[in-house]
Amino acid sequence: MLLLVSQMSWENLIALLKVDLISYLTRFEWDMAKYPIKQPLKNISEALAKQITQIETDLKSRTAAYNNIKGNLQSLERKTVGNLLTRTLADIVHKEDFVLNSEYLITLLVVVPKSNYAQWQKTYESLSDMVVPRSTKMIAEDAEGGLFTVTLFRKVMDDFKAKARENRFMVREFYFDEKELKCEKEEIMKLASDKKQQYGPLLRWLKVNFSEAFVAWIHVKALRVFVESVLRYGLPVNFQAMLLQPSKKSVKRLRDVLNAVFKHLDEVAAASIMDMSMDIPGLQLSNQEYYPYVYFKIDFSLLDYS
Numbered sequence: 233m234l235l236l237v238s239q240m241s242w243e244n245l246i247a248l249l250k251v252d253l254i255s256y257l258t259r260f261e262w263d264m265a266k267y268p269i270k271q272p273l274k275n276i277s278e279a280l281a282k283q284i285t286q287i288e289t290d291l292k293s294r295t296a297a298y299n300n301i302k303g304n305l306q307s308l309e310r311k312t313v314g315n316l317l318t319r320t321l322a323d324i325v326h327k328e329d330f331v332l333n334s335e336y337l338i339t340l341l342v343v344v345p346k347s348n349y350a351q352w353q354k355t356y357e358s359l360s361d362m363v364v365p366r367s368t369k370m371i372a373e374d375a376e377g378g379l380f381t382v383t384l385f386r387k388v389m390d391d392f393k394a395k396a397r398e399n400r401f402m403v404r405e406f407y408f409d410e411k412e413l414k415c416e417k418e419e420i421m422k423l424a425s426d427k428k429q430q431y432g433p434l435l436r437w438l439k440v441n442f443s444e445a446f447v448a449w450i451h452v453k454a455l456r457v458f459v460e461s462v463l464r465y466g467l468p469v470n471f472q473a474m475l476l477q478p479s480k481k482s483v484k485r486l487r488d489v490l491n492a493v494f495k496h497l498d499e500v501a502a503a504s505i506m507d508m509s510m511d512i513p514g515l516q517l518s519n520q521e522y523y524p525y526v527y528f529k530i531d532f533s534l535l536d537y538s
Contacts, residue, residue: 252443253532254532256447256450257450258475260450260454262451263447263451267280276455277455280448280455283444284445287445290441291438291441295434297430301423301427301430302427305420305423305424305427308416315343315374315375315377316343316372317404320416321341321379321404321406322413323417324379325341325413327408327410329369329381330381332408336385336386337383337384337385338384338385339367339383339408340381340382340383340403340404341381341404341406342356342379342382342401342404343378343380343403343404344377344378344380345376345400346377348377348399351399352380352401353368355399356368356401359392359399360384360388360391360392361385361391362385362388363382363392364382364383364384367382367384368380369381379404453530454473457473457526460526461473461526464497465497487523490523494524494525497524498524499524
């Protein structure tokens with residue numbers, strides 16, 4: 233089963249977990265090997281707490297590592313979307329688009345709105361002195377405009393930028409560095425590969441340790457039922473634990489039946505259920521449910537996926 237987890241959809245995984253966990257719960261038996269009952273209750277509770285703490289620590293470590301890779305990848309990928317004024321140009325420009333290693337000449341990248349293409353072609357050579365004639369070409373286009381190259385002398389670069397802004401031509405601050413662009417592309421590929429490699433093992437770890445955490449949680453519930461029953465009804469131990477799974481429509485009816493059957497165990501609590509304004513001396517019940525029988529809820533809503 234674990235070998236297939238990485239290929240399963242989240243909805244199918246949740247459905248599988250729900251079936252497995254409910255099946256485990258209805259067939260629950262105390263795990264004598266993990267939690268020997270001959271040891272003190274304190275030792276059992278500490279063992280359960282230690283197990284859950286270790287799972288939580290591992291979870292934080294593994295998810296932090298995965299989310300760090302995912303966050304870095306998303307950060308780089310966000311740079312590849314957007315318009316030509318903001319997005320990265322690493323996957324657009326090529327070495328052949330630029331005049332490189334020249335002491336006097338430099339190639340600029342200019343974003344021109346679509347409505348101004350004709351104006352750009354007519355005016356770019358006269359925006360300043362020393363612009364290389366017929367040096368412009370469009371190397372990329374999006375819904376809003378195009379990215380054009382233009383070559384000019386370095387000493388007029390600032391004047392050209394100012395005149396370009398006046399005409400609604402935006403010069404991108406970009407200098408071609410082949411090594412840097414290559415590193416950026418390789419970083420995206422590496423992060424995408426790392427994310428893919430970590431996803432499968434993380435999902436398998438979550439499947440295994442979610443089950444482990446659930447098993448520990450149910451043992452805690454069982455431990456609480458035992459302790460609460462002894463505290464309420466005393467020794468010798470004489471109680472029966474059971475699982476009830478009513479539909480939402482029948483919860484109130486079930487409560488009424490249980491209260492009627494077990495009201496003799498705690499008549500004050502039973503009376504308070506009939507009269508919600510009644511206070512039980514020594515008990516603070518404003519934020520919790522109290523019944524004449526011991527009750528603990530096992531909430532499966534965490535497995536409800538929509």
